[in-house]
Amino acid sequence: MNILIIGPSWVGDMVMSHSLYQTLKQGYPDANIDVLAPEWCKPLLARMPEVRQGLSMPIGHGSLALSERYGIGKSLRHRYDMAIVLPNSLKSALIPLFARIPLRRGWKGESRYLLLNDLRTNKRDYPMMVQRYTALGYERGHIPDAQNLPIPKPYLNTQxxxxxxxxxxxxxxxxxxxxxxxxxxxxxxxxxxxxxxxxxxxxxxxxxxxxxxxxxxxxxxxxxxxxxxxxxxxxxxxxxxxxxxxxxxxxxxxxxxxxxxxxxxxxxxxxxxxxxxxxxxxxxxxxxxxxxxxxxxxxxxxxxxxxxxxxxxxxxxxxxxxxxxxxxxxxxxxxxxxxxxxxxxxxx
Incomplete structure (x- = not known):
């Protein structure tokens, strides 16, 4: 399985997202995980062994840039089986749609009903951001509740x-x-x-x-x-x-x-x-x-x-x-x- 993650735009959030990548590898040991995120994130992603590669997101935080998003999505077609969208904005869910990725997963936010076909609506049940990220690593109907959700601790490889x-x-x-x-x-x-x-x-x-x-x-x-x-x-x-x-x-x-x-x-x-x-x-x-x-x-x-x-x-x-x-x-x-x-x- 090939999985595309639409990553966050902040340092702390990117570090916490590593708990999701570890969870995905536990559930899908043979999965290839790529993360689409700002260029500056690549050094962090390179230190996370569960990530195959970081893909540069050239569109700045807060910018719609619809035609650019369409172009990025089109370039990613036929490469991924699942996408997980970590930001809550509508625009962050557009690239997986344009890429025609069959399974598109994320939390409810900004009227994304038509963009995500595995929409999670019980975000309030997971009060911590890392819980919300990690819960997206589970298939619908098999998500532990917050008290029983395993959280793999983020780590960064050093030499x-x-x-x-x-x-x-x-x-x-x-x-x-x-x-x-x-x-x-x-x-x-x-x-x-x-x-x-x-x-x-x-x-x-x-x-x-x-x-x-x-x-x-x-x-x-x-x-x-x-x-x-x-x-x-x-x-x-x-x-x-x-x-x-x-x-x-x-x-x-x-x-x-x-x-x-x-x-x-x-x-x-x-x-x-x-x-x-x-x-x-x-x-x-x-x-x-x-x-x-x-x-x-x-x-x-x-x-x-x-x-x-x-x-x-x-x-x-x-x-x-x-x-x-x-x-x-x-x-x-x-x-x-x-x-x-x-x-x-x-x-x-």
Whole structure:
């Protein structure tokens, strides 16, 4: 059986989708699984052995581009027996229809009744995103309920030689701290500062870790570079050589290798948090307005800190501080994070 997955467009969602690919391989051991997703996803997909290949999705997130979707669908005809559509939008279901894939499976969303012929309507029975992804790996009538649904943990393959090669590319930056075990910080957040632990808390945690012999690696995209500099510049001149701002300097593939090389990671709720979990790194995950009930890190080595209860609060910038940080994250003090991190490091 050949299966086409219409993949998600966000890092964390792509990592969580690996639970589906593992489930499909358990149910269809001889299946070939291809994933149609943005070009940047390919390094992640290449680290998932259940995926045969990643196919580049050239249409940007949110764009209809009907004629382009038709052209992509036409090029995929006669190649697949089943398609599984992970995004909930109507437009995401068009390519499998245009490709004339016989079985087209997905959750109800945006009036997709005519586009999907294996439409699942009980999404609310599966409160976690990874449950919703995984449930799509089962045939209708054979889906375990949420309490009994096996969730294979996402993982990303790494190789020691590749990690060493990546470290060599950053040898100049890593040189001063090479003899110290590294702790990764992921201080960015895609949807604004309300999801971020304050930079001054990260800086205080960095001070304490550096003073006891660790180095710090700051990860993120180019737009997180300024946040990383805020953290680094808050340190003393003597401490700064042991805090490396790699935000915006690495490819996603290189970031995966350098996170895999860290002894532990501290992260906001973000895509890099899910990468750290999939790399089986000891992880302290910091939540505020977002809820770990929906998208927790899928790892036995993760400690979640959230001081408020309830579901997702849809907010990008908070009025609780001039920087836009949410009070629930401001209230997580560095001592609490260090305590959790110390336990994880001791166990590791």
């Amino acid at each position: 020691a030689a590749q990690i060493a090669q990546t470290k060599q590319l950053f040898a100049a930056q890593l040189a001063a701290a090479e003899q110290r075990p590294a702790i990764g910080f992921c201080p960015g957040a895609e949807f604004g500062p309300a999801k971020r632990w304050p930079h001054y808390h990260y800086a205080e945690l960095a001070r304490r870790l550096i003073d006891i012999g660790y180095s710090i690696r700051l990860f993120g995209s180019a737009k997180d570079q300024a946040c990383g500099e805020q953290i680094r510049q808050a340190l003393s001149d003597a401490q700064q050589p042991y805090c490396l701002n790699l935000a915006g300097q690495t490819t996603l593939n290189q970031a995966v290798d350098l996170i895999a090389d860290c002894h532990a990671v501290v992260s906001n709720d973000s895509g890099l948090m899910h990468i750290a979990a999939a790399l089986d790194r000891p992880l302290v995950a910091l939540y505020g307005p977002t809820s770990p009930q929906y998208t927790p890190p899928l790892s036995d080595k993760a400690e979640i800190i959230r001081l408020i209860e309830g579901d997702l609060i849809k907010i990008r910038t908070s009025s609780d501080s001039k920087e836009g940080y949410h009070q629930s994250l401001i209230d997580i003090n560095p001592e609490k994070v260090l305590d959790k991190l110390s336990i994880l490091l001791t166990e590791a």
